[in-house]
Amino acid sequence: xxxxxxxxxxxxxxxxxxxxxxxxxxxxxxxxxxxxxxxxxxxxxxxxxxxxxxxxxxxxxxxxxxxxxxxxxxxxxxxxxxxxxxxxxxxxxxxxxxxxxxxxxxxxxxxxxxxxxxxxxxxxxxxxxxxxxxxxxxxxxxxxxxxxxxxxxxxxxxxxxxxxxxxxxxxxxxxxxxxxxxxxxxxxxxxxxxxxxxxxxxxxxxxxxxxxxxxxxxxxxxxxxxxxxxxxxxxxxxxxxxxxxxxxxxxxxxxxxxxxxxxxxxxxxxxxxxxxxxxxxxxxxxxxxxxxxxxxxxxxxxxxxxxxxxxxxxxxxxxxxxxxxxxxxxxxxxxxxxxxxxxxxxxxxxxxxxxxxxxxxxxxxxxxxxxxxxxxxxxxxxxxxxxxxxxxxxxxxxxxxxxxxxxxxxxxxxxxxxxxxxxxxxxxxxxxxxxxxxxxxxxxxxxxxxxxxxxxxxxxxxxxxxxxxxxxxxxxxxxxxxxxxxxxxxxxxxx
Amino acid sequence: xxxxxxxxxxxxxxxxxxxxxxxxxxxxxxxxxxxxxxxxxxxxxxxxxxxxxxxxxxxxxxxxxxxxxxxxxxxxxxxxxxxxxxxxxxxxxxxxxxxxxxxxxxxxxxxxxxxxxxxxxxxxxxxxxxxxxxxxxxxxxxxxxxxxxxxxxxxxxxxxxxxxxxxxxxxxxxxxxxxxxxxxxxxxxxxxxxxxxxxxxxxxxxxxxxxxxxxxxxxxxxxxxxxxxxxxxxxxxxxxxxxxxxxxxxxxxxxxxxxxxxxxxxxxxxxxxxxxxxxxxxxxxxxxxxxxxxxxxxxxxxxxxxxxxxxxxxxxxxxxxxxxxxxxxxxxxxxxxxxxxxxxxxxxxxxxxxxxxxxxxxxxxxxxxxxxxxxxxxxxxxxxxxxxxxxxxxxxxxxxxxxxxxxxxx
Numbered sequence: 001x002x003x004x005x006x007x008x009x010x011x012x013x014x015x016x017x018x019x020x021x022x023x024x025x026x027x028x029x030x031x032x033x034x035x036x037x038x039x040x041x042x043x044x045x046x047x048x049x050x051x052x053x054x055x056x057x058x059x060x061x062x063x064x065x066x067x068x069x070x071x072x073x074x075x076x077x078x079x080x081x082x083x084x085x086x087x088x089x090x091x092x093x094x095x096x097x098x099x100x101x102x103x104x105x106x107x108x109x110x111x112x113x114x115x116x117x118x119x120x121x122x123x124x125x126x127x128x129x130x131x132x133x134x135x136x137x138x139x140x141x142x143x144x145x146x147x148x149x150x151x152x153x154x155x156x157x158x159x160x161x162x163x164x165x166x167x168x169x170x171x172x173x174x175x176x177x178x179x180x181x182x183x184x185x186x187x188x189x190x191x192x193x194x195x196x197x198x199x200x201x202x203x204x205x206x207x208x209x210x211x212x213x214x215x216x217x218x219x220x221x222x223x224x225x226x227x228x229x230x231x232x233x234x235x236x237x238x239x240x241x242x243x244x245x246x247x248x249x250x251x252x253x254x255x256x257x258x259x260x261x262x263x264x265x266x267x268x269x270x271x272x273x274x275x276x277x278x279x280x281x282x283x284x285x286x287x288x289x290x291x292x293x294x295x296x297x298x299x300x301x302x303x304x305x306x307x308x309x310x311x312x313x314x315x316x317x318x319x320x321x322x323x324x325x326x327x328x329x330x331x332x333x334x335x336x337x338x339x340x341x342x343x344x345x346x347x348x349x350x351x352x353x354x355x356x357x358x359x360x361x362x363x364x365x366x367x368x369x370x371x372x373x374x375x376x377x378x379x380x381x382x383x384x385x386x387x388x389x390x391x392x393x394x395x396x397x398x399x400x401x402x403x404x405x406x407x408x409x410x411x412x413x414x415x416x417x418x419x420x421x422x423x424x425x426x427x428x429x430x431x432x433x434x435x436x437x438x439x440x441x442x443x444x445x446x447x448x449x450x451x452x453x454x455x456x457x458x459x460x461x462x463x464x465x466x467x468x469x470x471x472x473x474x475x476x477x478x479x480x481x482x483x484x485x486x487x488x489x490x491x492x493x494x495x
Numbered sequence: 496x497x498x499x500x501x502x503x504x505x506x507x508x509x510x511x512x513x514x515x516x517x518x519x520x521x522x523x524x525x526x527x528x529x530x531x532x533x534x535x536x537x538x539x540x541x542x543x544x545x546x547x548x549x550x551x552x553x554x555x556x557x558x559x560x561x562x563x564x565x566x567x568x569x570x571x572x573x574x575x576x577x578x579x580x581x582x583x584x585x586x587x588x589x590x591x592x593x594x595x596x597x598x599x600x601x602x603x604x605x606x607x608x609x610x611x612x613x614x615x616x617x618x619x620x621x622x623x624x625x626x627x628x629x630x631x632x633x634x635x636x637x638x639x640x641x642x643x644x645x646x647x648x649x650x651x652x653x654x655x656x657x658x659x660x661x662x663x664x665x666x667x668x669x670x671x672x673x674x675x676x677x678x679x680x681x682x683x684x685x686x687x688x689x690x691x692x693x694x695x696x697x698x699x700x701x702x703x704x705x706x707x708x709x710x711x712x713x714x715x716x717x718x719x720x721x722x723x724x725x726x727x728x729x730x731x732x733x734x735x736x737x738x739x740x741x742x743x744x745x746x747x748x749x750x751x752x753x754x755x756x757x758x759x760x761x762x763x764x765x766x767x768x769x770x771x772x773x774x775x776x777x778x779x780x781x782x783x784x785x786x787x788x789x790x791x792x793x794x795x796x797x798x799x800x801x802x803x804x805x806x807x808x809x810x811x812x813x814x815x816x817x818x819x820x821x822x823x824x825x826x827x828x829x830x831x832x833x834x835x836x837x838x839x840x841x842x843x844x845x846x847x848x849x850x851x852x853x854x855x856x857x858x859x860x861x862x863x864x865x866x867x868x869x870x871x872x873x874x875x876x877x878x879x880x881x882x883x884x885x886x887x888x889x890x891x892x893x894x895x896x897x898x899x900x901x902x903x904x905x
Contacts, residue, residue, distance in 0.1 A: 114702060114803035159651045166648065172655065173626045177855075188880045192855035193801035195827055196613065196623055197662060198875040199903060200885050204625050204658025208651050228709040248559040254582050254679035254746075294709050294756070297749030353647045355560050385649035386560070422645040422652045429652060440652055444639040449654045451891035455884065467653065478894060480518070480637055 001048060001431050003465045006095035010076065014053055017076060021056050021098070024066045031055040040099050043084040043091040044146070045432055047348075047402060052079065052093035057101045061179065061187055061217040067100065068215065069185025077461050078183070080211040082123055082154035085146045087349060088430025090157060090210050090466060097464075100215060102153055108132050109218065115193045117176055119220045122153025126160075129221060138223040141168035144426065145337070153216050159208030161426035163259045163333075166384035168224070170426070172207040177220035180206065183457045193220060205452065210428050211463040213456040227292035230258065231302055232329045235309040236283035236316035240264060243285035244359040246312035247383045250289065253308060255301055257384065259290040261333050264363065266378035267391070271332035274339035279332050280316045287314075287383065288333055290326070336380045337391070344376070344393035346402075350409045352416030353425035356386045365415055366390055373408040375401070387425035388416065414439050429467045437469050451477050499525065501544040507632065507640060507671035513545055514669060514897070515638040523897045526665040528568045531593040531603035532611050536664050536873050536902045538865045547606065550671055558583055561648050562629065563677045567606025567670045574605055584680040587627050588615030590783045595862050597790035606670055612662020615783025616714035616742070619824045621678075628657045630674035635667070636893025646674050659888070665899040667892040681713075681744035685754050686770040686778060688731060689739040689761060694719060694806040694813075697739040698826040700764050702803065704741050705825055708760045710753040714742040715825040716782045722821045725787035728778045730768050739765075742779060782823055785861070788832045794839035794863045795832050798848060800856035802827035808851040815847065816840055830861075838871045839863045845875070854878070874903055 014032075021030045031037060032054045041049045053076075058064045071078050077097025084091050093099050105121035111133060112118065118129055118140070126147040129140040143162035144150055150160070156178070161170045168174070177191035190203040197203060206213055237243040243262050250257065263271065263286045272279040279286060287309075291301045302319055309317055320326035332339075340347040354362050363379060370377040376393040390412050394405040413423050413433060417440045423433045437446060446468060453460070454474035464471065504510045517524050525541035527533065528548055551568035558581035565574065571589060578584050589608035593601060614623035630644030643656035660667055692700060697717035704712045716739070723731055723738040731738045743753045754769065761767070770778065781787060788795050800808055805826025812818060812831060820831040833840045844858050857875035860868060877885060882904075890896075 112801075112803075113706060115801045116706065159655070161649060161651075169622065169626065170649070170651070172658070173622055182884070186880050186884075188878070188884070189854070190881065192852075194799045194852075194856045195618060195824060196799050197625075198799075198857035198859075199877060199881075200667075200888060201612070201625055201658045201662055202881070202884065202888065204655055204661075205888070207658075208655050213654075225706065225709075225711070251559050251561065251679070252581070254682060256679060293711065293745075294749060294752050296752035297745060300746055300748045353645070353649050355557065355562070355647060357557070357560065382649070386647050387649045421647050422650040424652050425647075425649040426651055433652075437653065440645075442642070444641045445643060446653075447639070448635055448641040448643065448656065448892070452654050452656070452659075452888065455887040455891045478891070480894060 001435070003050065003094065003431065010096045011053065017074065018054055020070055021054065021067060024070060025056055025058050025063050029057045029059065031057070040081065040084070040093060040101070043086040043089060045087055045089040045092070045430065048089050048092050048431060050093045050095055052099040053095065053097055055099045055101055057104055059104045061181065064100070064181045064215055064217055065185040065187050068181055068183050071098065071461060072184045072459065075459065075461065077464055079463050080157070080215050082151035082157070083125065083149050085150040085154060086158065086428065086430060087351070088424070088428040088432040090428050090430040092431050094465065105153070105217060112193065113138070116223055117193050117220050118223055119218065120152050121218060122156070122216050123151045126150050126152060126155055129223070133223050134226070137226050139226045140221055141174050141224055142171045145334070152219055152221065156207050156216050156219060157209065157211050158426070158428040161387070163261060163382060166260070167256050167258050172204060174222045175203065175207055175219060176222055178203060178206060178216055179218035180214040180216050182214050183459070183462050191220065210430060210467050212453055212467055213462065229295045229298045230290060230292040230326060231298050232288060232290045232320045232326045233302065233305055233309065234318040234329050235287040235289070235314040236280040237285045237287065237313060238283060238315055240285045240363050241360040242313045243287045244356060244383070246287055246309055246314065247356060249308045249312055250305055253304060255304060257289050257305070258292040259288070260384035261288040262286065262381040262383040263333060263336065264379040266376060267336050267380050270339040270343050270378060271336050274342055275331045275335045277328045277332045283315060288329055333380065340378060340391050340393060345395040345397065348392040348394065348405045348409055350390045350392065350412050351387070351424050351427040352413045352421055353385070353387045354416050354419050354421035356383065358419040358421070362388065362415060362419060366412055369408060369411050373404055375405055375408055382425070385425070386421065410436060431466055434467060435469050437467070447477060454478065499542055499544045501546050503546040503549055505549045507550070510547070510550065510669050510671050511634045511638065511640045514634045517543060517897050518638050518895065523900050526669055526899055528604040528606040529570065529601055531591065531598060531601055532607040534596055535592065535611055535861065537868050537905065539899050539902050541900060545669060547669065553577055554672060561677050562646055563675045564646060565605050565673055565675065567673060568604045570604055571602045571608060578677055579680070582680050583677045585627060585675065586617060586621040586678040587624050588617040588783050589624065590615045592784060592861070594784060594786050594789040595795065605673060609661050609670070609673055610663065610665050616716060616779045616823055619715060619827070620713045625658045625661045627676045628661045628673065629676050631657050631660045631670055632672035633660065633668035633670040636895060636897050640671070644674060648676050664902045666889055666903050667898065669898065683747045683750045684742060684744040684772045684775045685750050686775040687741045687754065687757055687767055688770060689765045689767045690734055691736045691765050692717070692739050693737070694809050694822070697737065698803065698806040698822070700739055700761060701741065701825040703761065704757060708756055710743060710757040712741050712757070713744045714779060716740045717822040719821060721819045722787050726778055726781055728770065728774050730770060730774065731778060740778060740782065742775060785830050787821065788830065791832065793832050793835060794867065795830065795861045796844055796858055797861050798829040798831065798844070798856060798858045800827060800829065800848070800852050804852050805829055808847060811847050811851060812844065815843055837867070839867050841871045872904065
């Protein structure tokens, strides 16, 4: 993966930049020590590392604004960073740019039960929002698996999902308002505690823009009533096809479970060896279905889903009868990633979405690819919404294995697009999938996205090298190429 | 005023050709589907009417994938029928505003519904139009056909242009295809009606229903005494007093249990009745479509505010103006019909809005004469920085302002 070549002229001005940034963020808010910068050299995609020119840790929105305005004035690149848990390299630094760390923006500003929302600074962790409102019977719905450490600001940048998003939506569906700063230092508010935008839905555009459009300094998120009851079913199948058919049948019956997760044989065995929760080991696929709501509803739906499971050929069925048991059903699924660490020195988590009906074909093809690349692949699958997470097992100490793992990952993502799916369901494009964007989008599609980038950041200073395989100058993007020719509609009947 | 030419492309390729022709000849385009929402926003004075009504039909429907792909001029009625075969629906409950101008013949097209970007009463809990658009294809003002989003329900690849195009009133591009998320239709529904509450008490009751009780209300509205009699549901209209509506939807046993919970928790709030699924469907489409104000000519506004502030603002407006109003979205939306005025009382309404919610909300003029909508901005004036950014975004879709010029802002 090639990042844009560092601008040596900018690197040469480092001390000038540092003193100007220190004038805005005094004290320890500007980090330039080589050793200290190491802490920021990568995010959750640890295969890529780069020390930034400096790290700036502002404490107020005014400081953010002044830092950005300064960077804008001197053409200095900026990589915004929250908790640094991106799995796609969204916060990978640049040698000739600063990392703008939002770590000091870690306060919950307001809990508003009357309007069912919470106002937070961007580096409040995802789970802290739920923790803050749980005592009153509320929670924040998006729950990416990194929720203990990932930040709301990062969730907004990536439009993060989680296991419950088929029923409760992704971050963008749970975001009401933002305060943000543009690269020229302009501070603005979008949305608030009301629903629906006044005009163009800029809030919807900013969410999921991977740090390329602006820096978020405050967010208003929706909170929901915690469901009264949650129960889970664990269904084992001899064939992956049957598990996939069962998911389709549940949806066809009009049931939208809180979560539907499929694990394949390798994932089941690894998880069971890791947490010992009694997963069946003689099945090819395990389907975990969670239902939530009032008790009467959950009881009713559990019966329906159990029947569907039987009709679809489940060979083992367990239904949680206690909260402890429900959590044990989840324990294996939630341990799937760390469990890979037990059976392989390294693993690489791929993230694509497919139409669910393609699951058997896709898993078979992944199996064939796995054999031809000589790397094992375990599959966990947010089955409800078609979001597939193949986990490629490799050993970075063996020459060429990381590269082979990445090639296999790219082949799997191309397969996802081929069958009608997309490159990323929830981890973002970042640097990881940047060069695959052409697989999913035509040039005109990418051009239109890049023009939006130009509307926010016409010098391309915010998070360059991410998302787009090629960067065009904004002047070029704005050029019109109209081919004056035969007016095809000139002869159409006039009213 | 001269009657503009009409171009009627029959497929996406012809739409692109039409846009290129317009660019080449320096002409502007008014985009039109079914026309039922044409009188929302500012009147458009364009050289050519780009009639998209032939770009119609269901492209693909994968019920088990929860994905529907349609051409923009597909009638909502056709989509509803198709989805009903699989017990599914568009959960955001797209409103039909034709009746506001006395046109009850059609519920409009999906393209129109997405371009105005509004949800109905279920928007409170199921999200708005923006939350159900997975992908768009269109032709931008550079004359290029482009696609954004995808055809699966979960996707974060690239910028989310689908949300931006939703609610853009045709000012960004000519849409040629939409991919939508569909969901199972609730098997059963019921509505609890509580009578006689004033606005403030109603907002409190709606909040209670949403916040305190294990009932999962899907919609909450309040019809003051001046509006409730306009309902076609006798149980609501006949008492002649205010009616607060709480909708519960889901599987039968769930609806029964939640309704019982709701009744027992709100038992002492006021006298109530329960509406069955059929009556429930009728009254919620009245709430969503604002049919209480159908076929009138008086200015009609829709205000969007933090729900808990709704009653304060409603009471102030009722005091200041000669008007009728009701609340949807648990107080978060106020529909307000005023007496006629040169500015449709925009100054008073937006002034009160500013005082009560200080920028956290907006007032949209949903019905007024062409003259009024020309001179009074139908959309809330934006702060200068947001207005600048909005204009830069628009210009990056349509630099020569050929699509629906002036529809959102003059």
